[in-house]
Amino acid sequence: MTTQVLSPDEIIRLIRKGECFDAQTRDGGLKIKIERYVPYVCTAIHAGSKLRESLKTRIALDDYQRWYEEDPHTDAFISSMPITLVGCDSRYEYDLNRRPVAAIYETAWGKDVWKKKLSPREQSQSLRKHHNYYRILRALVARLEERFEACIVFDMHSYNWKRWDREVPLFNIGTVRVDQERFGPYINHWQQELEKIQVPNENSVCAINDVFEGLGYNLEFLSTNFSNTLVLATEVKKVYCDESNGIDYPDVIRNLQRHLKTAILNSARHFIDKETSYNSQAPGVLLHNGIDPSLLKIDRQLHKLLRNFELLAYVNPINIDTERKRFFKKKYNEVPHFRYSPIKIHPFELKQSLSNLKTQEISDVSIRYLYEAVINSYFDKVDLLASLNSKKFLYNSLRYFGRPSHNDLQNAQYLSLLPAIPSEPKRMPYLEMEQVIQRFEEAMDRYEMKGKIELSKRVISQVMVLNSRKTVLIRPDAHFTERELGALIEHELGVHMVTTQNSNLQDLKIFNLGLPVNTRTQEGLAILAELLSGNITLKRLKKLATRVKVVDMMCNGADFNQCFRYLHQDEGMNPNDAFSLCTRIFRGGGFTKDYLYLSGFVKILRMYLNDIDLSPLLVGKTSTDFYDTLVEMIDREIVKPPLYKTHSFTAPKYEPGHGLYDYILSGLQ
Template identity: 45%
Template sequence: MLYLTTDQIIELIQGEDVFEANCEDSFSIKIQEYAPFICAAIHNGHNLRKELEDKILLSDTERLYEESPYTQDFIQSLPITIIGNDSRYEYDLNRPEDKCIHNIAWGKQIWKEEPSIADRNTSLEKHRSFYKVVHALVQKLEQKFKAVIIYDIHSYNYKRHSETYLFNIGIENIDIRKYNRQLSQWKEELLKIKINGQKAEVSVNHIFHGRGYLLKYIQDNFDNTLVLATEVKKIYMDELTGQKYPLIIKSLAKELKKAIINNTQKYINELSNINIKKKGKLLHGDLQPELKKIDNALQKYASRFQLLNYVNPLNLASAKKKFFKSKFSVNPEFRYKPLTIDPFKFKSDVYSLKIDAIEDIHLRQLYIDIIGSYSDKADLLSSLGTNKFLYNSMRYFGEPTDKDIDNAKFLLYCQELPEFEDEPLLELSEIKEKFIEEGNHYGFSFKIIESSTIPSDALVMNAKKTLVLKKGARFKPSRLTALANHEIGVHMVTTMNGQEQPLKLLKLGLPRNTYTQEGLAVMSEMLSGSLTINRLKTLGLRVLAVKSLVNGNDFKTTFQYLYETYKVDPEHLFNLVTRIYRGGGFTKDYLYLSGFRNILELHKKGVKLDNLFLGKTSVNYLATLNEMVDRGILNPPSHIPKAFKEPVTTSPVLEYLTNSLI
């Protein structure tokens, strides 16, 4: 951050330079881009000049009580902010100059020794500097955009009041006839906010009436700027001790960011000389240097965590042979590749990253969640082959719901579609040719190798840009088309799109990305016309196998239950149950069916899913991804799966069956 004089800051504003600066320690200002709205937290500060420390009667806690601590956190994500650094007990930025230095305030004597004339002059000069900068900034923005809106954010103590609201809007000094519509819109946005599941209550001119000097100054000096003086109830801290509640602060920051952006879009589209169609355009689009450092460091630490490299058994073929020789009566014993990474050092490294340096609250939360997810993955890997693996897998992937179980059982009673019966098996050369053809459609080049250690028919190794085929596997045409659309059309598409992003987090994968990515992949099978009833039944069997695992049954018990109940081919069933029991209990596979149901439901509702193909994304973060693309932080996806762009007509029977899953 720069340390600048008042005149230097005004010069930068007049030249429309972007900057972040501290004005002689009295206030800080950030202009990431010139936009028609300002966010202010003028009572956030707690600083007191050294020469005043011995003259004040009040303790730190007493001063904090009437200040508005942490209000800067609520607006940190926005492009223009102005934050008071000094305590309002030194000089109050929300009072006129002749009344900004209190001797008695809120019933308390402030000074044991009154500040000298020199002390007062220093404080008054800070007050003047603030308003000179505010004046220059609003003047510039009005000239540029015609209309401006200022969010003047404060907080209030509520325990001394019998009736309180989460938000209070003070409007006494606002031209109601001119701004009535805009005031109503702001109240409506605040009413949408939920904190800890509770909807916000909003009052107008209750407790606080909007008589502050910032609002009055703007009203007296500018014709086309609205100041929304908004008080936040101090539910985010203990108002008596000053102890903050970080999770509530984060929630308020996220919700207020959304409310401010939504309201600003309406305001400027109605009153300014610009029109904003996408709300993300109101936010800063350049990558923060600290964000890039964190992103690069996380990629360095996490890129070696290729889970399937370790969880797939090394002795799959011999274990299968012994299991069949025992007539399904002895559990297979799998061996695994030794870890070449230290999960505990990894956790230490990622938790040392300075995530709080990321300004935007939603981006910051994204990285917090990714680190938490990778920490769970580290625990999962550290317990590979032990009894703890299942517990850690359930933490990381979850377990089937009752709805998942019901859907699985429903599918297992269905009959195959006539068009997929009696298909021939294709030769290996035909299989490879199909995958290469699918890759060529997108302009992808990748290796194709065979492996006897994977329990699935095929998989994409993202880091190595390699398609792995199960050694000796042969596929029917419908299965081959499904695999091509699943593995190349989704998994390789998201791999390649993720590598084109300026941030590496989408190469690593967002939390719960398996749920979304596998859901998209199965949806791609359906839209390509290659999703068979037998494939859906396989997904259903996986759900039941995971449920059996979670219920405490061993490999042979689950195998025998599915074999006897659903008459599944033993070769196919062994691979399916191995997928579930590898590592010590791998619950991931139930997500294929539940993820498909989720994507199908969104698709039916007409939700635009393109940004789920940006990389290894999660539907839980779709709103954040959309915002990041609109802002230019992420690039739109270069590749969209062919099946999603050019879907074939789904058979009425399959349409009925899949709709029944929702």
């Protein structure tokens, strides 16, 4: 919503009419946002630091002294919420948490505030702002009580902890003026939610009436005028900045933002379900629904910068066949020298443009964090691409994709040592390429997709999906058994093309670009699709295990030839397959991505076996790391539920709970 400049009377009229808006008062003292009428409100009345011009030369305190007693960033802690009231002026001009007769300080915390006492006229100007805040607050809470029978207010403050000579809590709830008999259970619930919040190097303690007792006027005013409104006056220890110099700790601020959002939503729902007529259980009803213009703007800018960035299109060598022939001619003794298409991006300029995106304009902290994570991941991907075919490429690949963990290597070793399954034949006839293409085309028709199927020698794997072109590329010399083709169709079309098509239907294009390291989730879903379609084989699982081991060998210093000899001589892999696998892993200078197939499968399989709905992961190129955010965005109608769904997920041919593969997969850690 666009921020309007309105008078208090205009704001009150909008509230009484039940209209949503984002506004600042004409005197600049208050910001109010109502994205949706819900029975909870968040206030940050000491967040501001402004002084009107006529007072700047009159005040006896410098900027730091004022900042020290204000509550910076408490407005950020509540920015994701649908109804917020934020004080913009310094509490030294007038303190909204004190009664009108005491709202203007002469002295505060042992210091004279004014060089010369303010005139009655000057005081009157400030007190008018104080009065307007409480007029608006009264109108708002009256409207919410009238509509929903009750209301809960999260009144956020912060406090300076270094002035205490004892251990003090991370959070403090002031309850002296709250009806304990009626509201005690909700206070306890809020305390429990706050104690779940972890801040590095801090004990997660939430006390009640310890450092402060909740004697502020914001709470007193609401409790006196509204019998069905609970105010939770909450102090946050200023661990998110350096009290001695005012320097912020951005990571701690963001951490508090994200976790306070969850705590507020959980406690609001607990109160609302028992005290109000509002149905809080319907998806997305406690937050604003729909896409904010600021979010859409950032998304469009990001997509414009990155829409032609397809890492795999550049990382695939253009001379695979000639280097394969030369490698075999040299009896496997000369390392291949791969060449690549020239990259068509300017790395420095692209990173600079990404840095200029104003993600701070995204009000919801969870969605903002998602966008910031994507931008940060593209910094790494740009560095990866810029270092193509150099010694730095492996380092950048490790930075982005990582390397196999101890757990990954244990799983790979476990699969490698499993004996052959007698019921799985060693040899099966291969299908003709015309049959392969026809089967892919038929599968596209079943999925009701529009896409192209092309033969290409430029791909390393037998089949690859180019997302930007909605194209399936197949190597002309590839060969498939019936079962292998069934697995590939569910893998490539049922997951990779499904998620591409779903991402194209989204208003937000970030799911077309891809969330950080979405390879793990995408390939995990794809291998699960192979399993559930009844096409997985032990040979396939062993191949995933082999990739993990070869990536680990490369990370430990082995070169192309050493890995090839291991595959060909020790593992008995035929030369062509061994060359292709080594090419996958050594392309670009060392591409560690392939170990993620097995680790992704293990993670997705665990989710599936625990009956976690996988459909939110199909909305685009997603990541399990953002699963909760995806669910929330779908609930809030910011993201469309997936139209296309993997057939083997909705109608699996393999049902866990019986059979040999249950036993095999139960051994994965």
